[in-house]
Amino acid sequence: MNIENWIGIAIVAVIILIILSVFLRFVPVGLWITAYFSGVKVKIGTLIGMRLRRVIPHQIIRPLIKATKAGLDLKIDELEAHYLAGGNINTVIDALIAAHRANIELEFTQAAAIDLAGRNVFEAVQVSVNPKVIVTPDIAAVAKDGIEIIAKAKVTVRANIERLVGGAGEDTIIARVGEGIVTTVGSANKHSDVLENPDLISRTVLGKGLDAGTAFEILSIDIADVDVGRNIGAKLQTEQAEADKNIAQAKAEERRSMAIAQEQEMRAETQKMRARVVEAEAEVPLAMAQALRSGNLGVMDYYKMQNINADTDMRSSISDQANGESEE
Known part of the structure; x- marks a missing residue:
């Protein structure tokens, strides 16, 4: 080839x-x-x-x-x-x-x-x-005596295959369990009742049918931890007392401001009256001069009036001096 x-x-x-x-x-x-x-x-x-x-x-x-x-x-x-x-x-x-x-x-x-x-x-x-365990976060609730209870629960769930389509998920289970814990603790008269019987929370929450409409079936709810928190009742009372004190102080300040305003108003009115008196006293000599010129007031009448004023001033001076000595 x-x-x-x-x-x-x-x-x-x-x-x-x-x-x-x-x-x-x-x-x-x-x-x-x-x-x-x-x-x-x-x-x-x-x-x-x-x-x-x-x-x-x-x-x-x-x-x-x-x-x-x-x-x-x-x-x-x-x-x-x-x-x-x-x-x-x-x-x-x-x-x-x-x-x-x-x-x-x-x-x-x-x-x-x-x-x-x-x-x-x-x-x-x-x-x-194989059922799954869902651990809830710390859930705080307040009993009727005002003491806060902090609880944590473990929820054992099993998937419900028939409700997987359209059923709620784990977040809904956690939210409902938290609501049940808050309701149970809130209905307790004393926080010690919850501490003595933590299974009371489990029984109450399980009785509410929290798995309705979810993709899971709740098998059990176990309270993993229960702690005592703050005294919410005392804190609220303290805050209320502080608020009442602030309100009282504000009202007192308002009354003081009104009193000061009224005092200043009265002082202004007094000053106006004094000014009017001074103006009137300034017109007295003019009126007396006019009366002397017109003959309505004689010279002797004028001297008598001056003597009366001097006598009045002397009596006032003696009275003030006597009052001062008595006070000493």
Whole structure:
């Protein structure tokens, strides 16, 4: 053979390899062989159809192989529909296998609905088999005697698969338990009653049916810790007394301000009256002069009036001096 023949054979071989690699990439023959020997009957055309529908075949076939080996009878169309809906095939298959081993009735449609609802269906099955303990934060409540009680509870719950879709979660359980603790402590006459019988809280809270409408079933509520907090009653009384004192001081200050204002007003009025008296006294000499000129007042009358004023001033001076000596 000449060089041209070798070049032609090489080109044909490369083309064949490219076509074969493209075919094997588009048609997962290896996955089909694995499924066939695992007992999963799937056609090559079905795998090609998955490629055309933009479905990754191994994300459907491998979970199906796992389910078949676990004894579950599932259809490829169901798995593919759930995949196209945005579900997690592996989580659903693991949940179905766990439920099948634990003798829990769980259908694929129900598991798929729980998965599409945003809940971890495999974890829910595990919690249904092995109950979960939820620890509440410190919850403060006040008894009728004003003493604060701080309690912490451990809530043992089991997942209720039938209520996983649309049921409330752990936060609702914690909130309801906290409400029950506050109600129970608040109805106690003395805080010592709660300290002596902490199981009173558990019995009261359990009797309220707190798991209604939730995705869990409450098995037990155990009070893990109970502490005595502040004397809220005494604190409120102290704050009330302080507030009353501030109000009284404010009212007293208001009365003092009003008294000062009235005093200043009276002083101003007195000054006005004195000014009027001074003005009137200033007019007396003018009036007397006018009376003397007109003949209505004689000179002797004027001297008598002056003597009377001098006598009055002397008597006033003697009286003031006598009062001062008596005080000494």
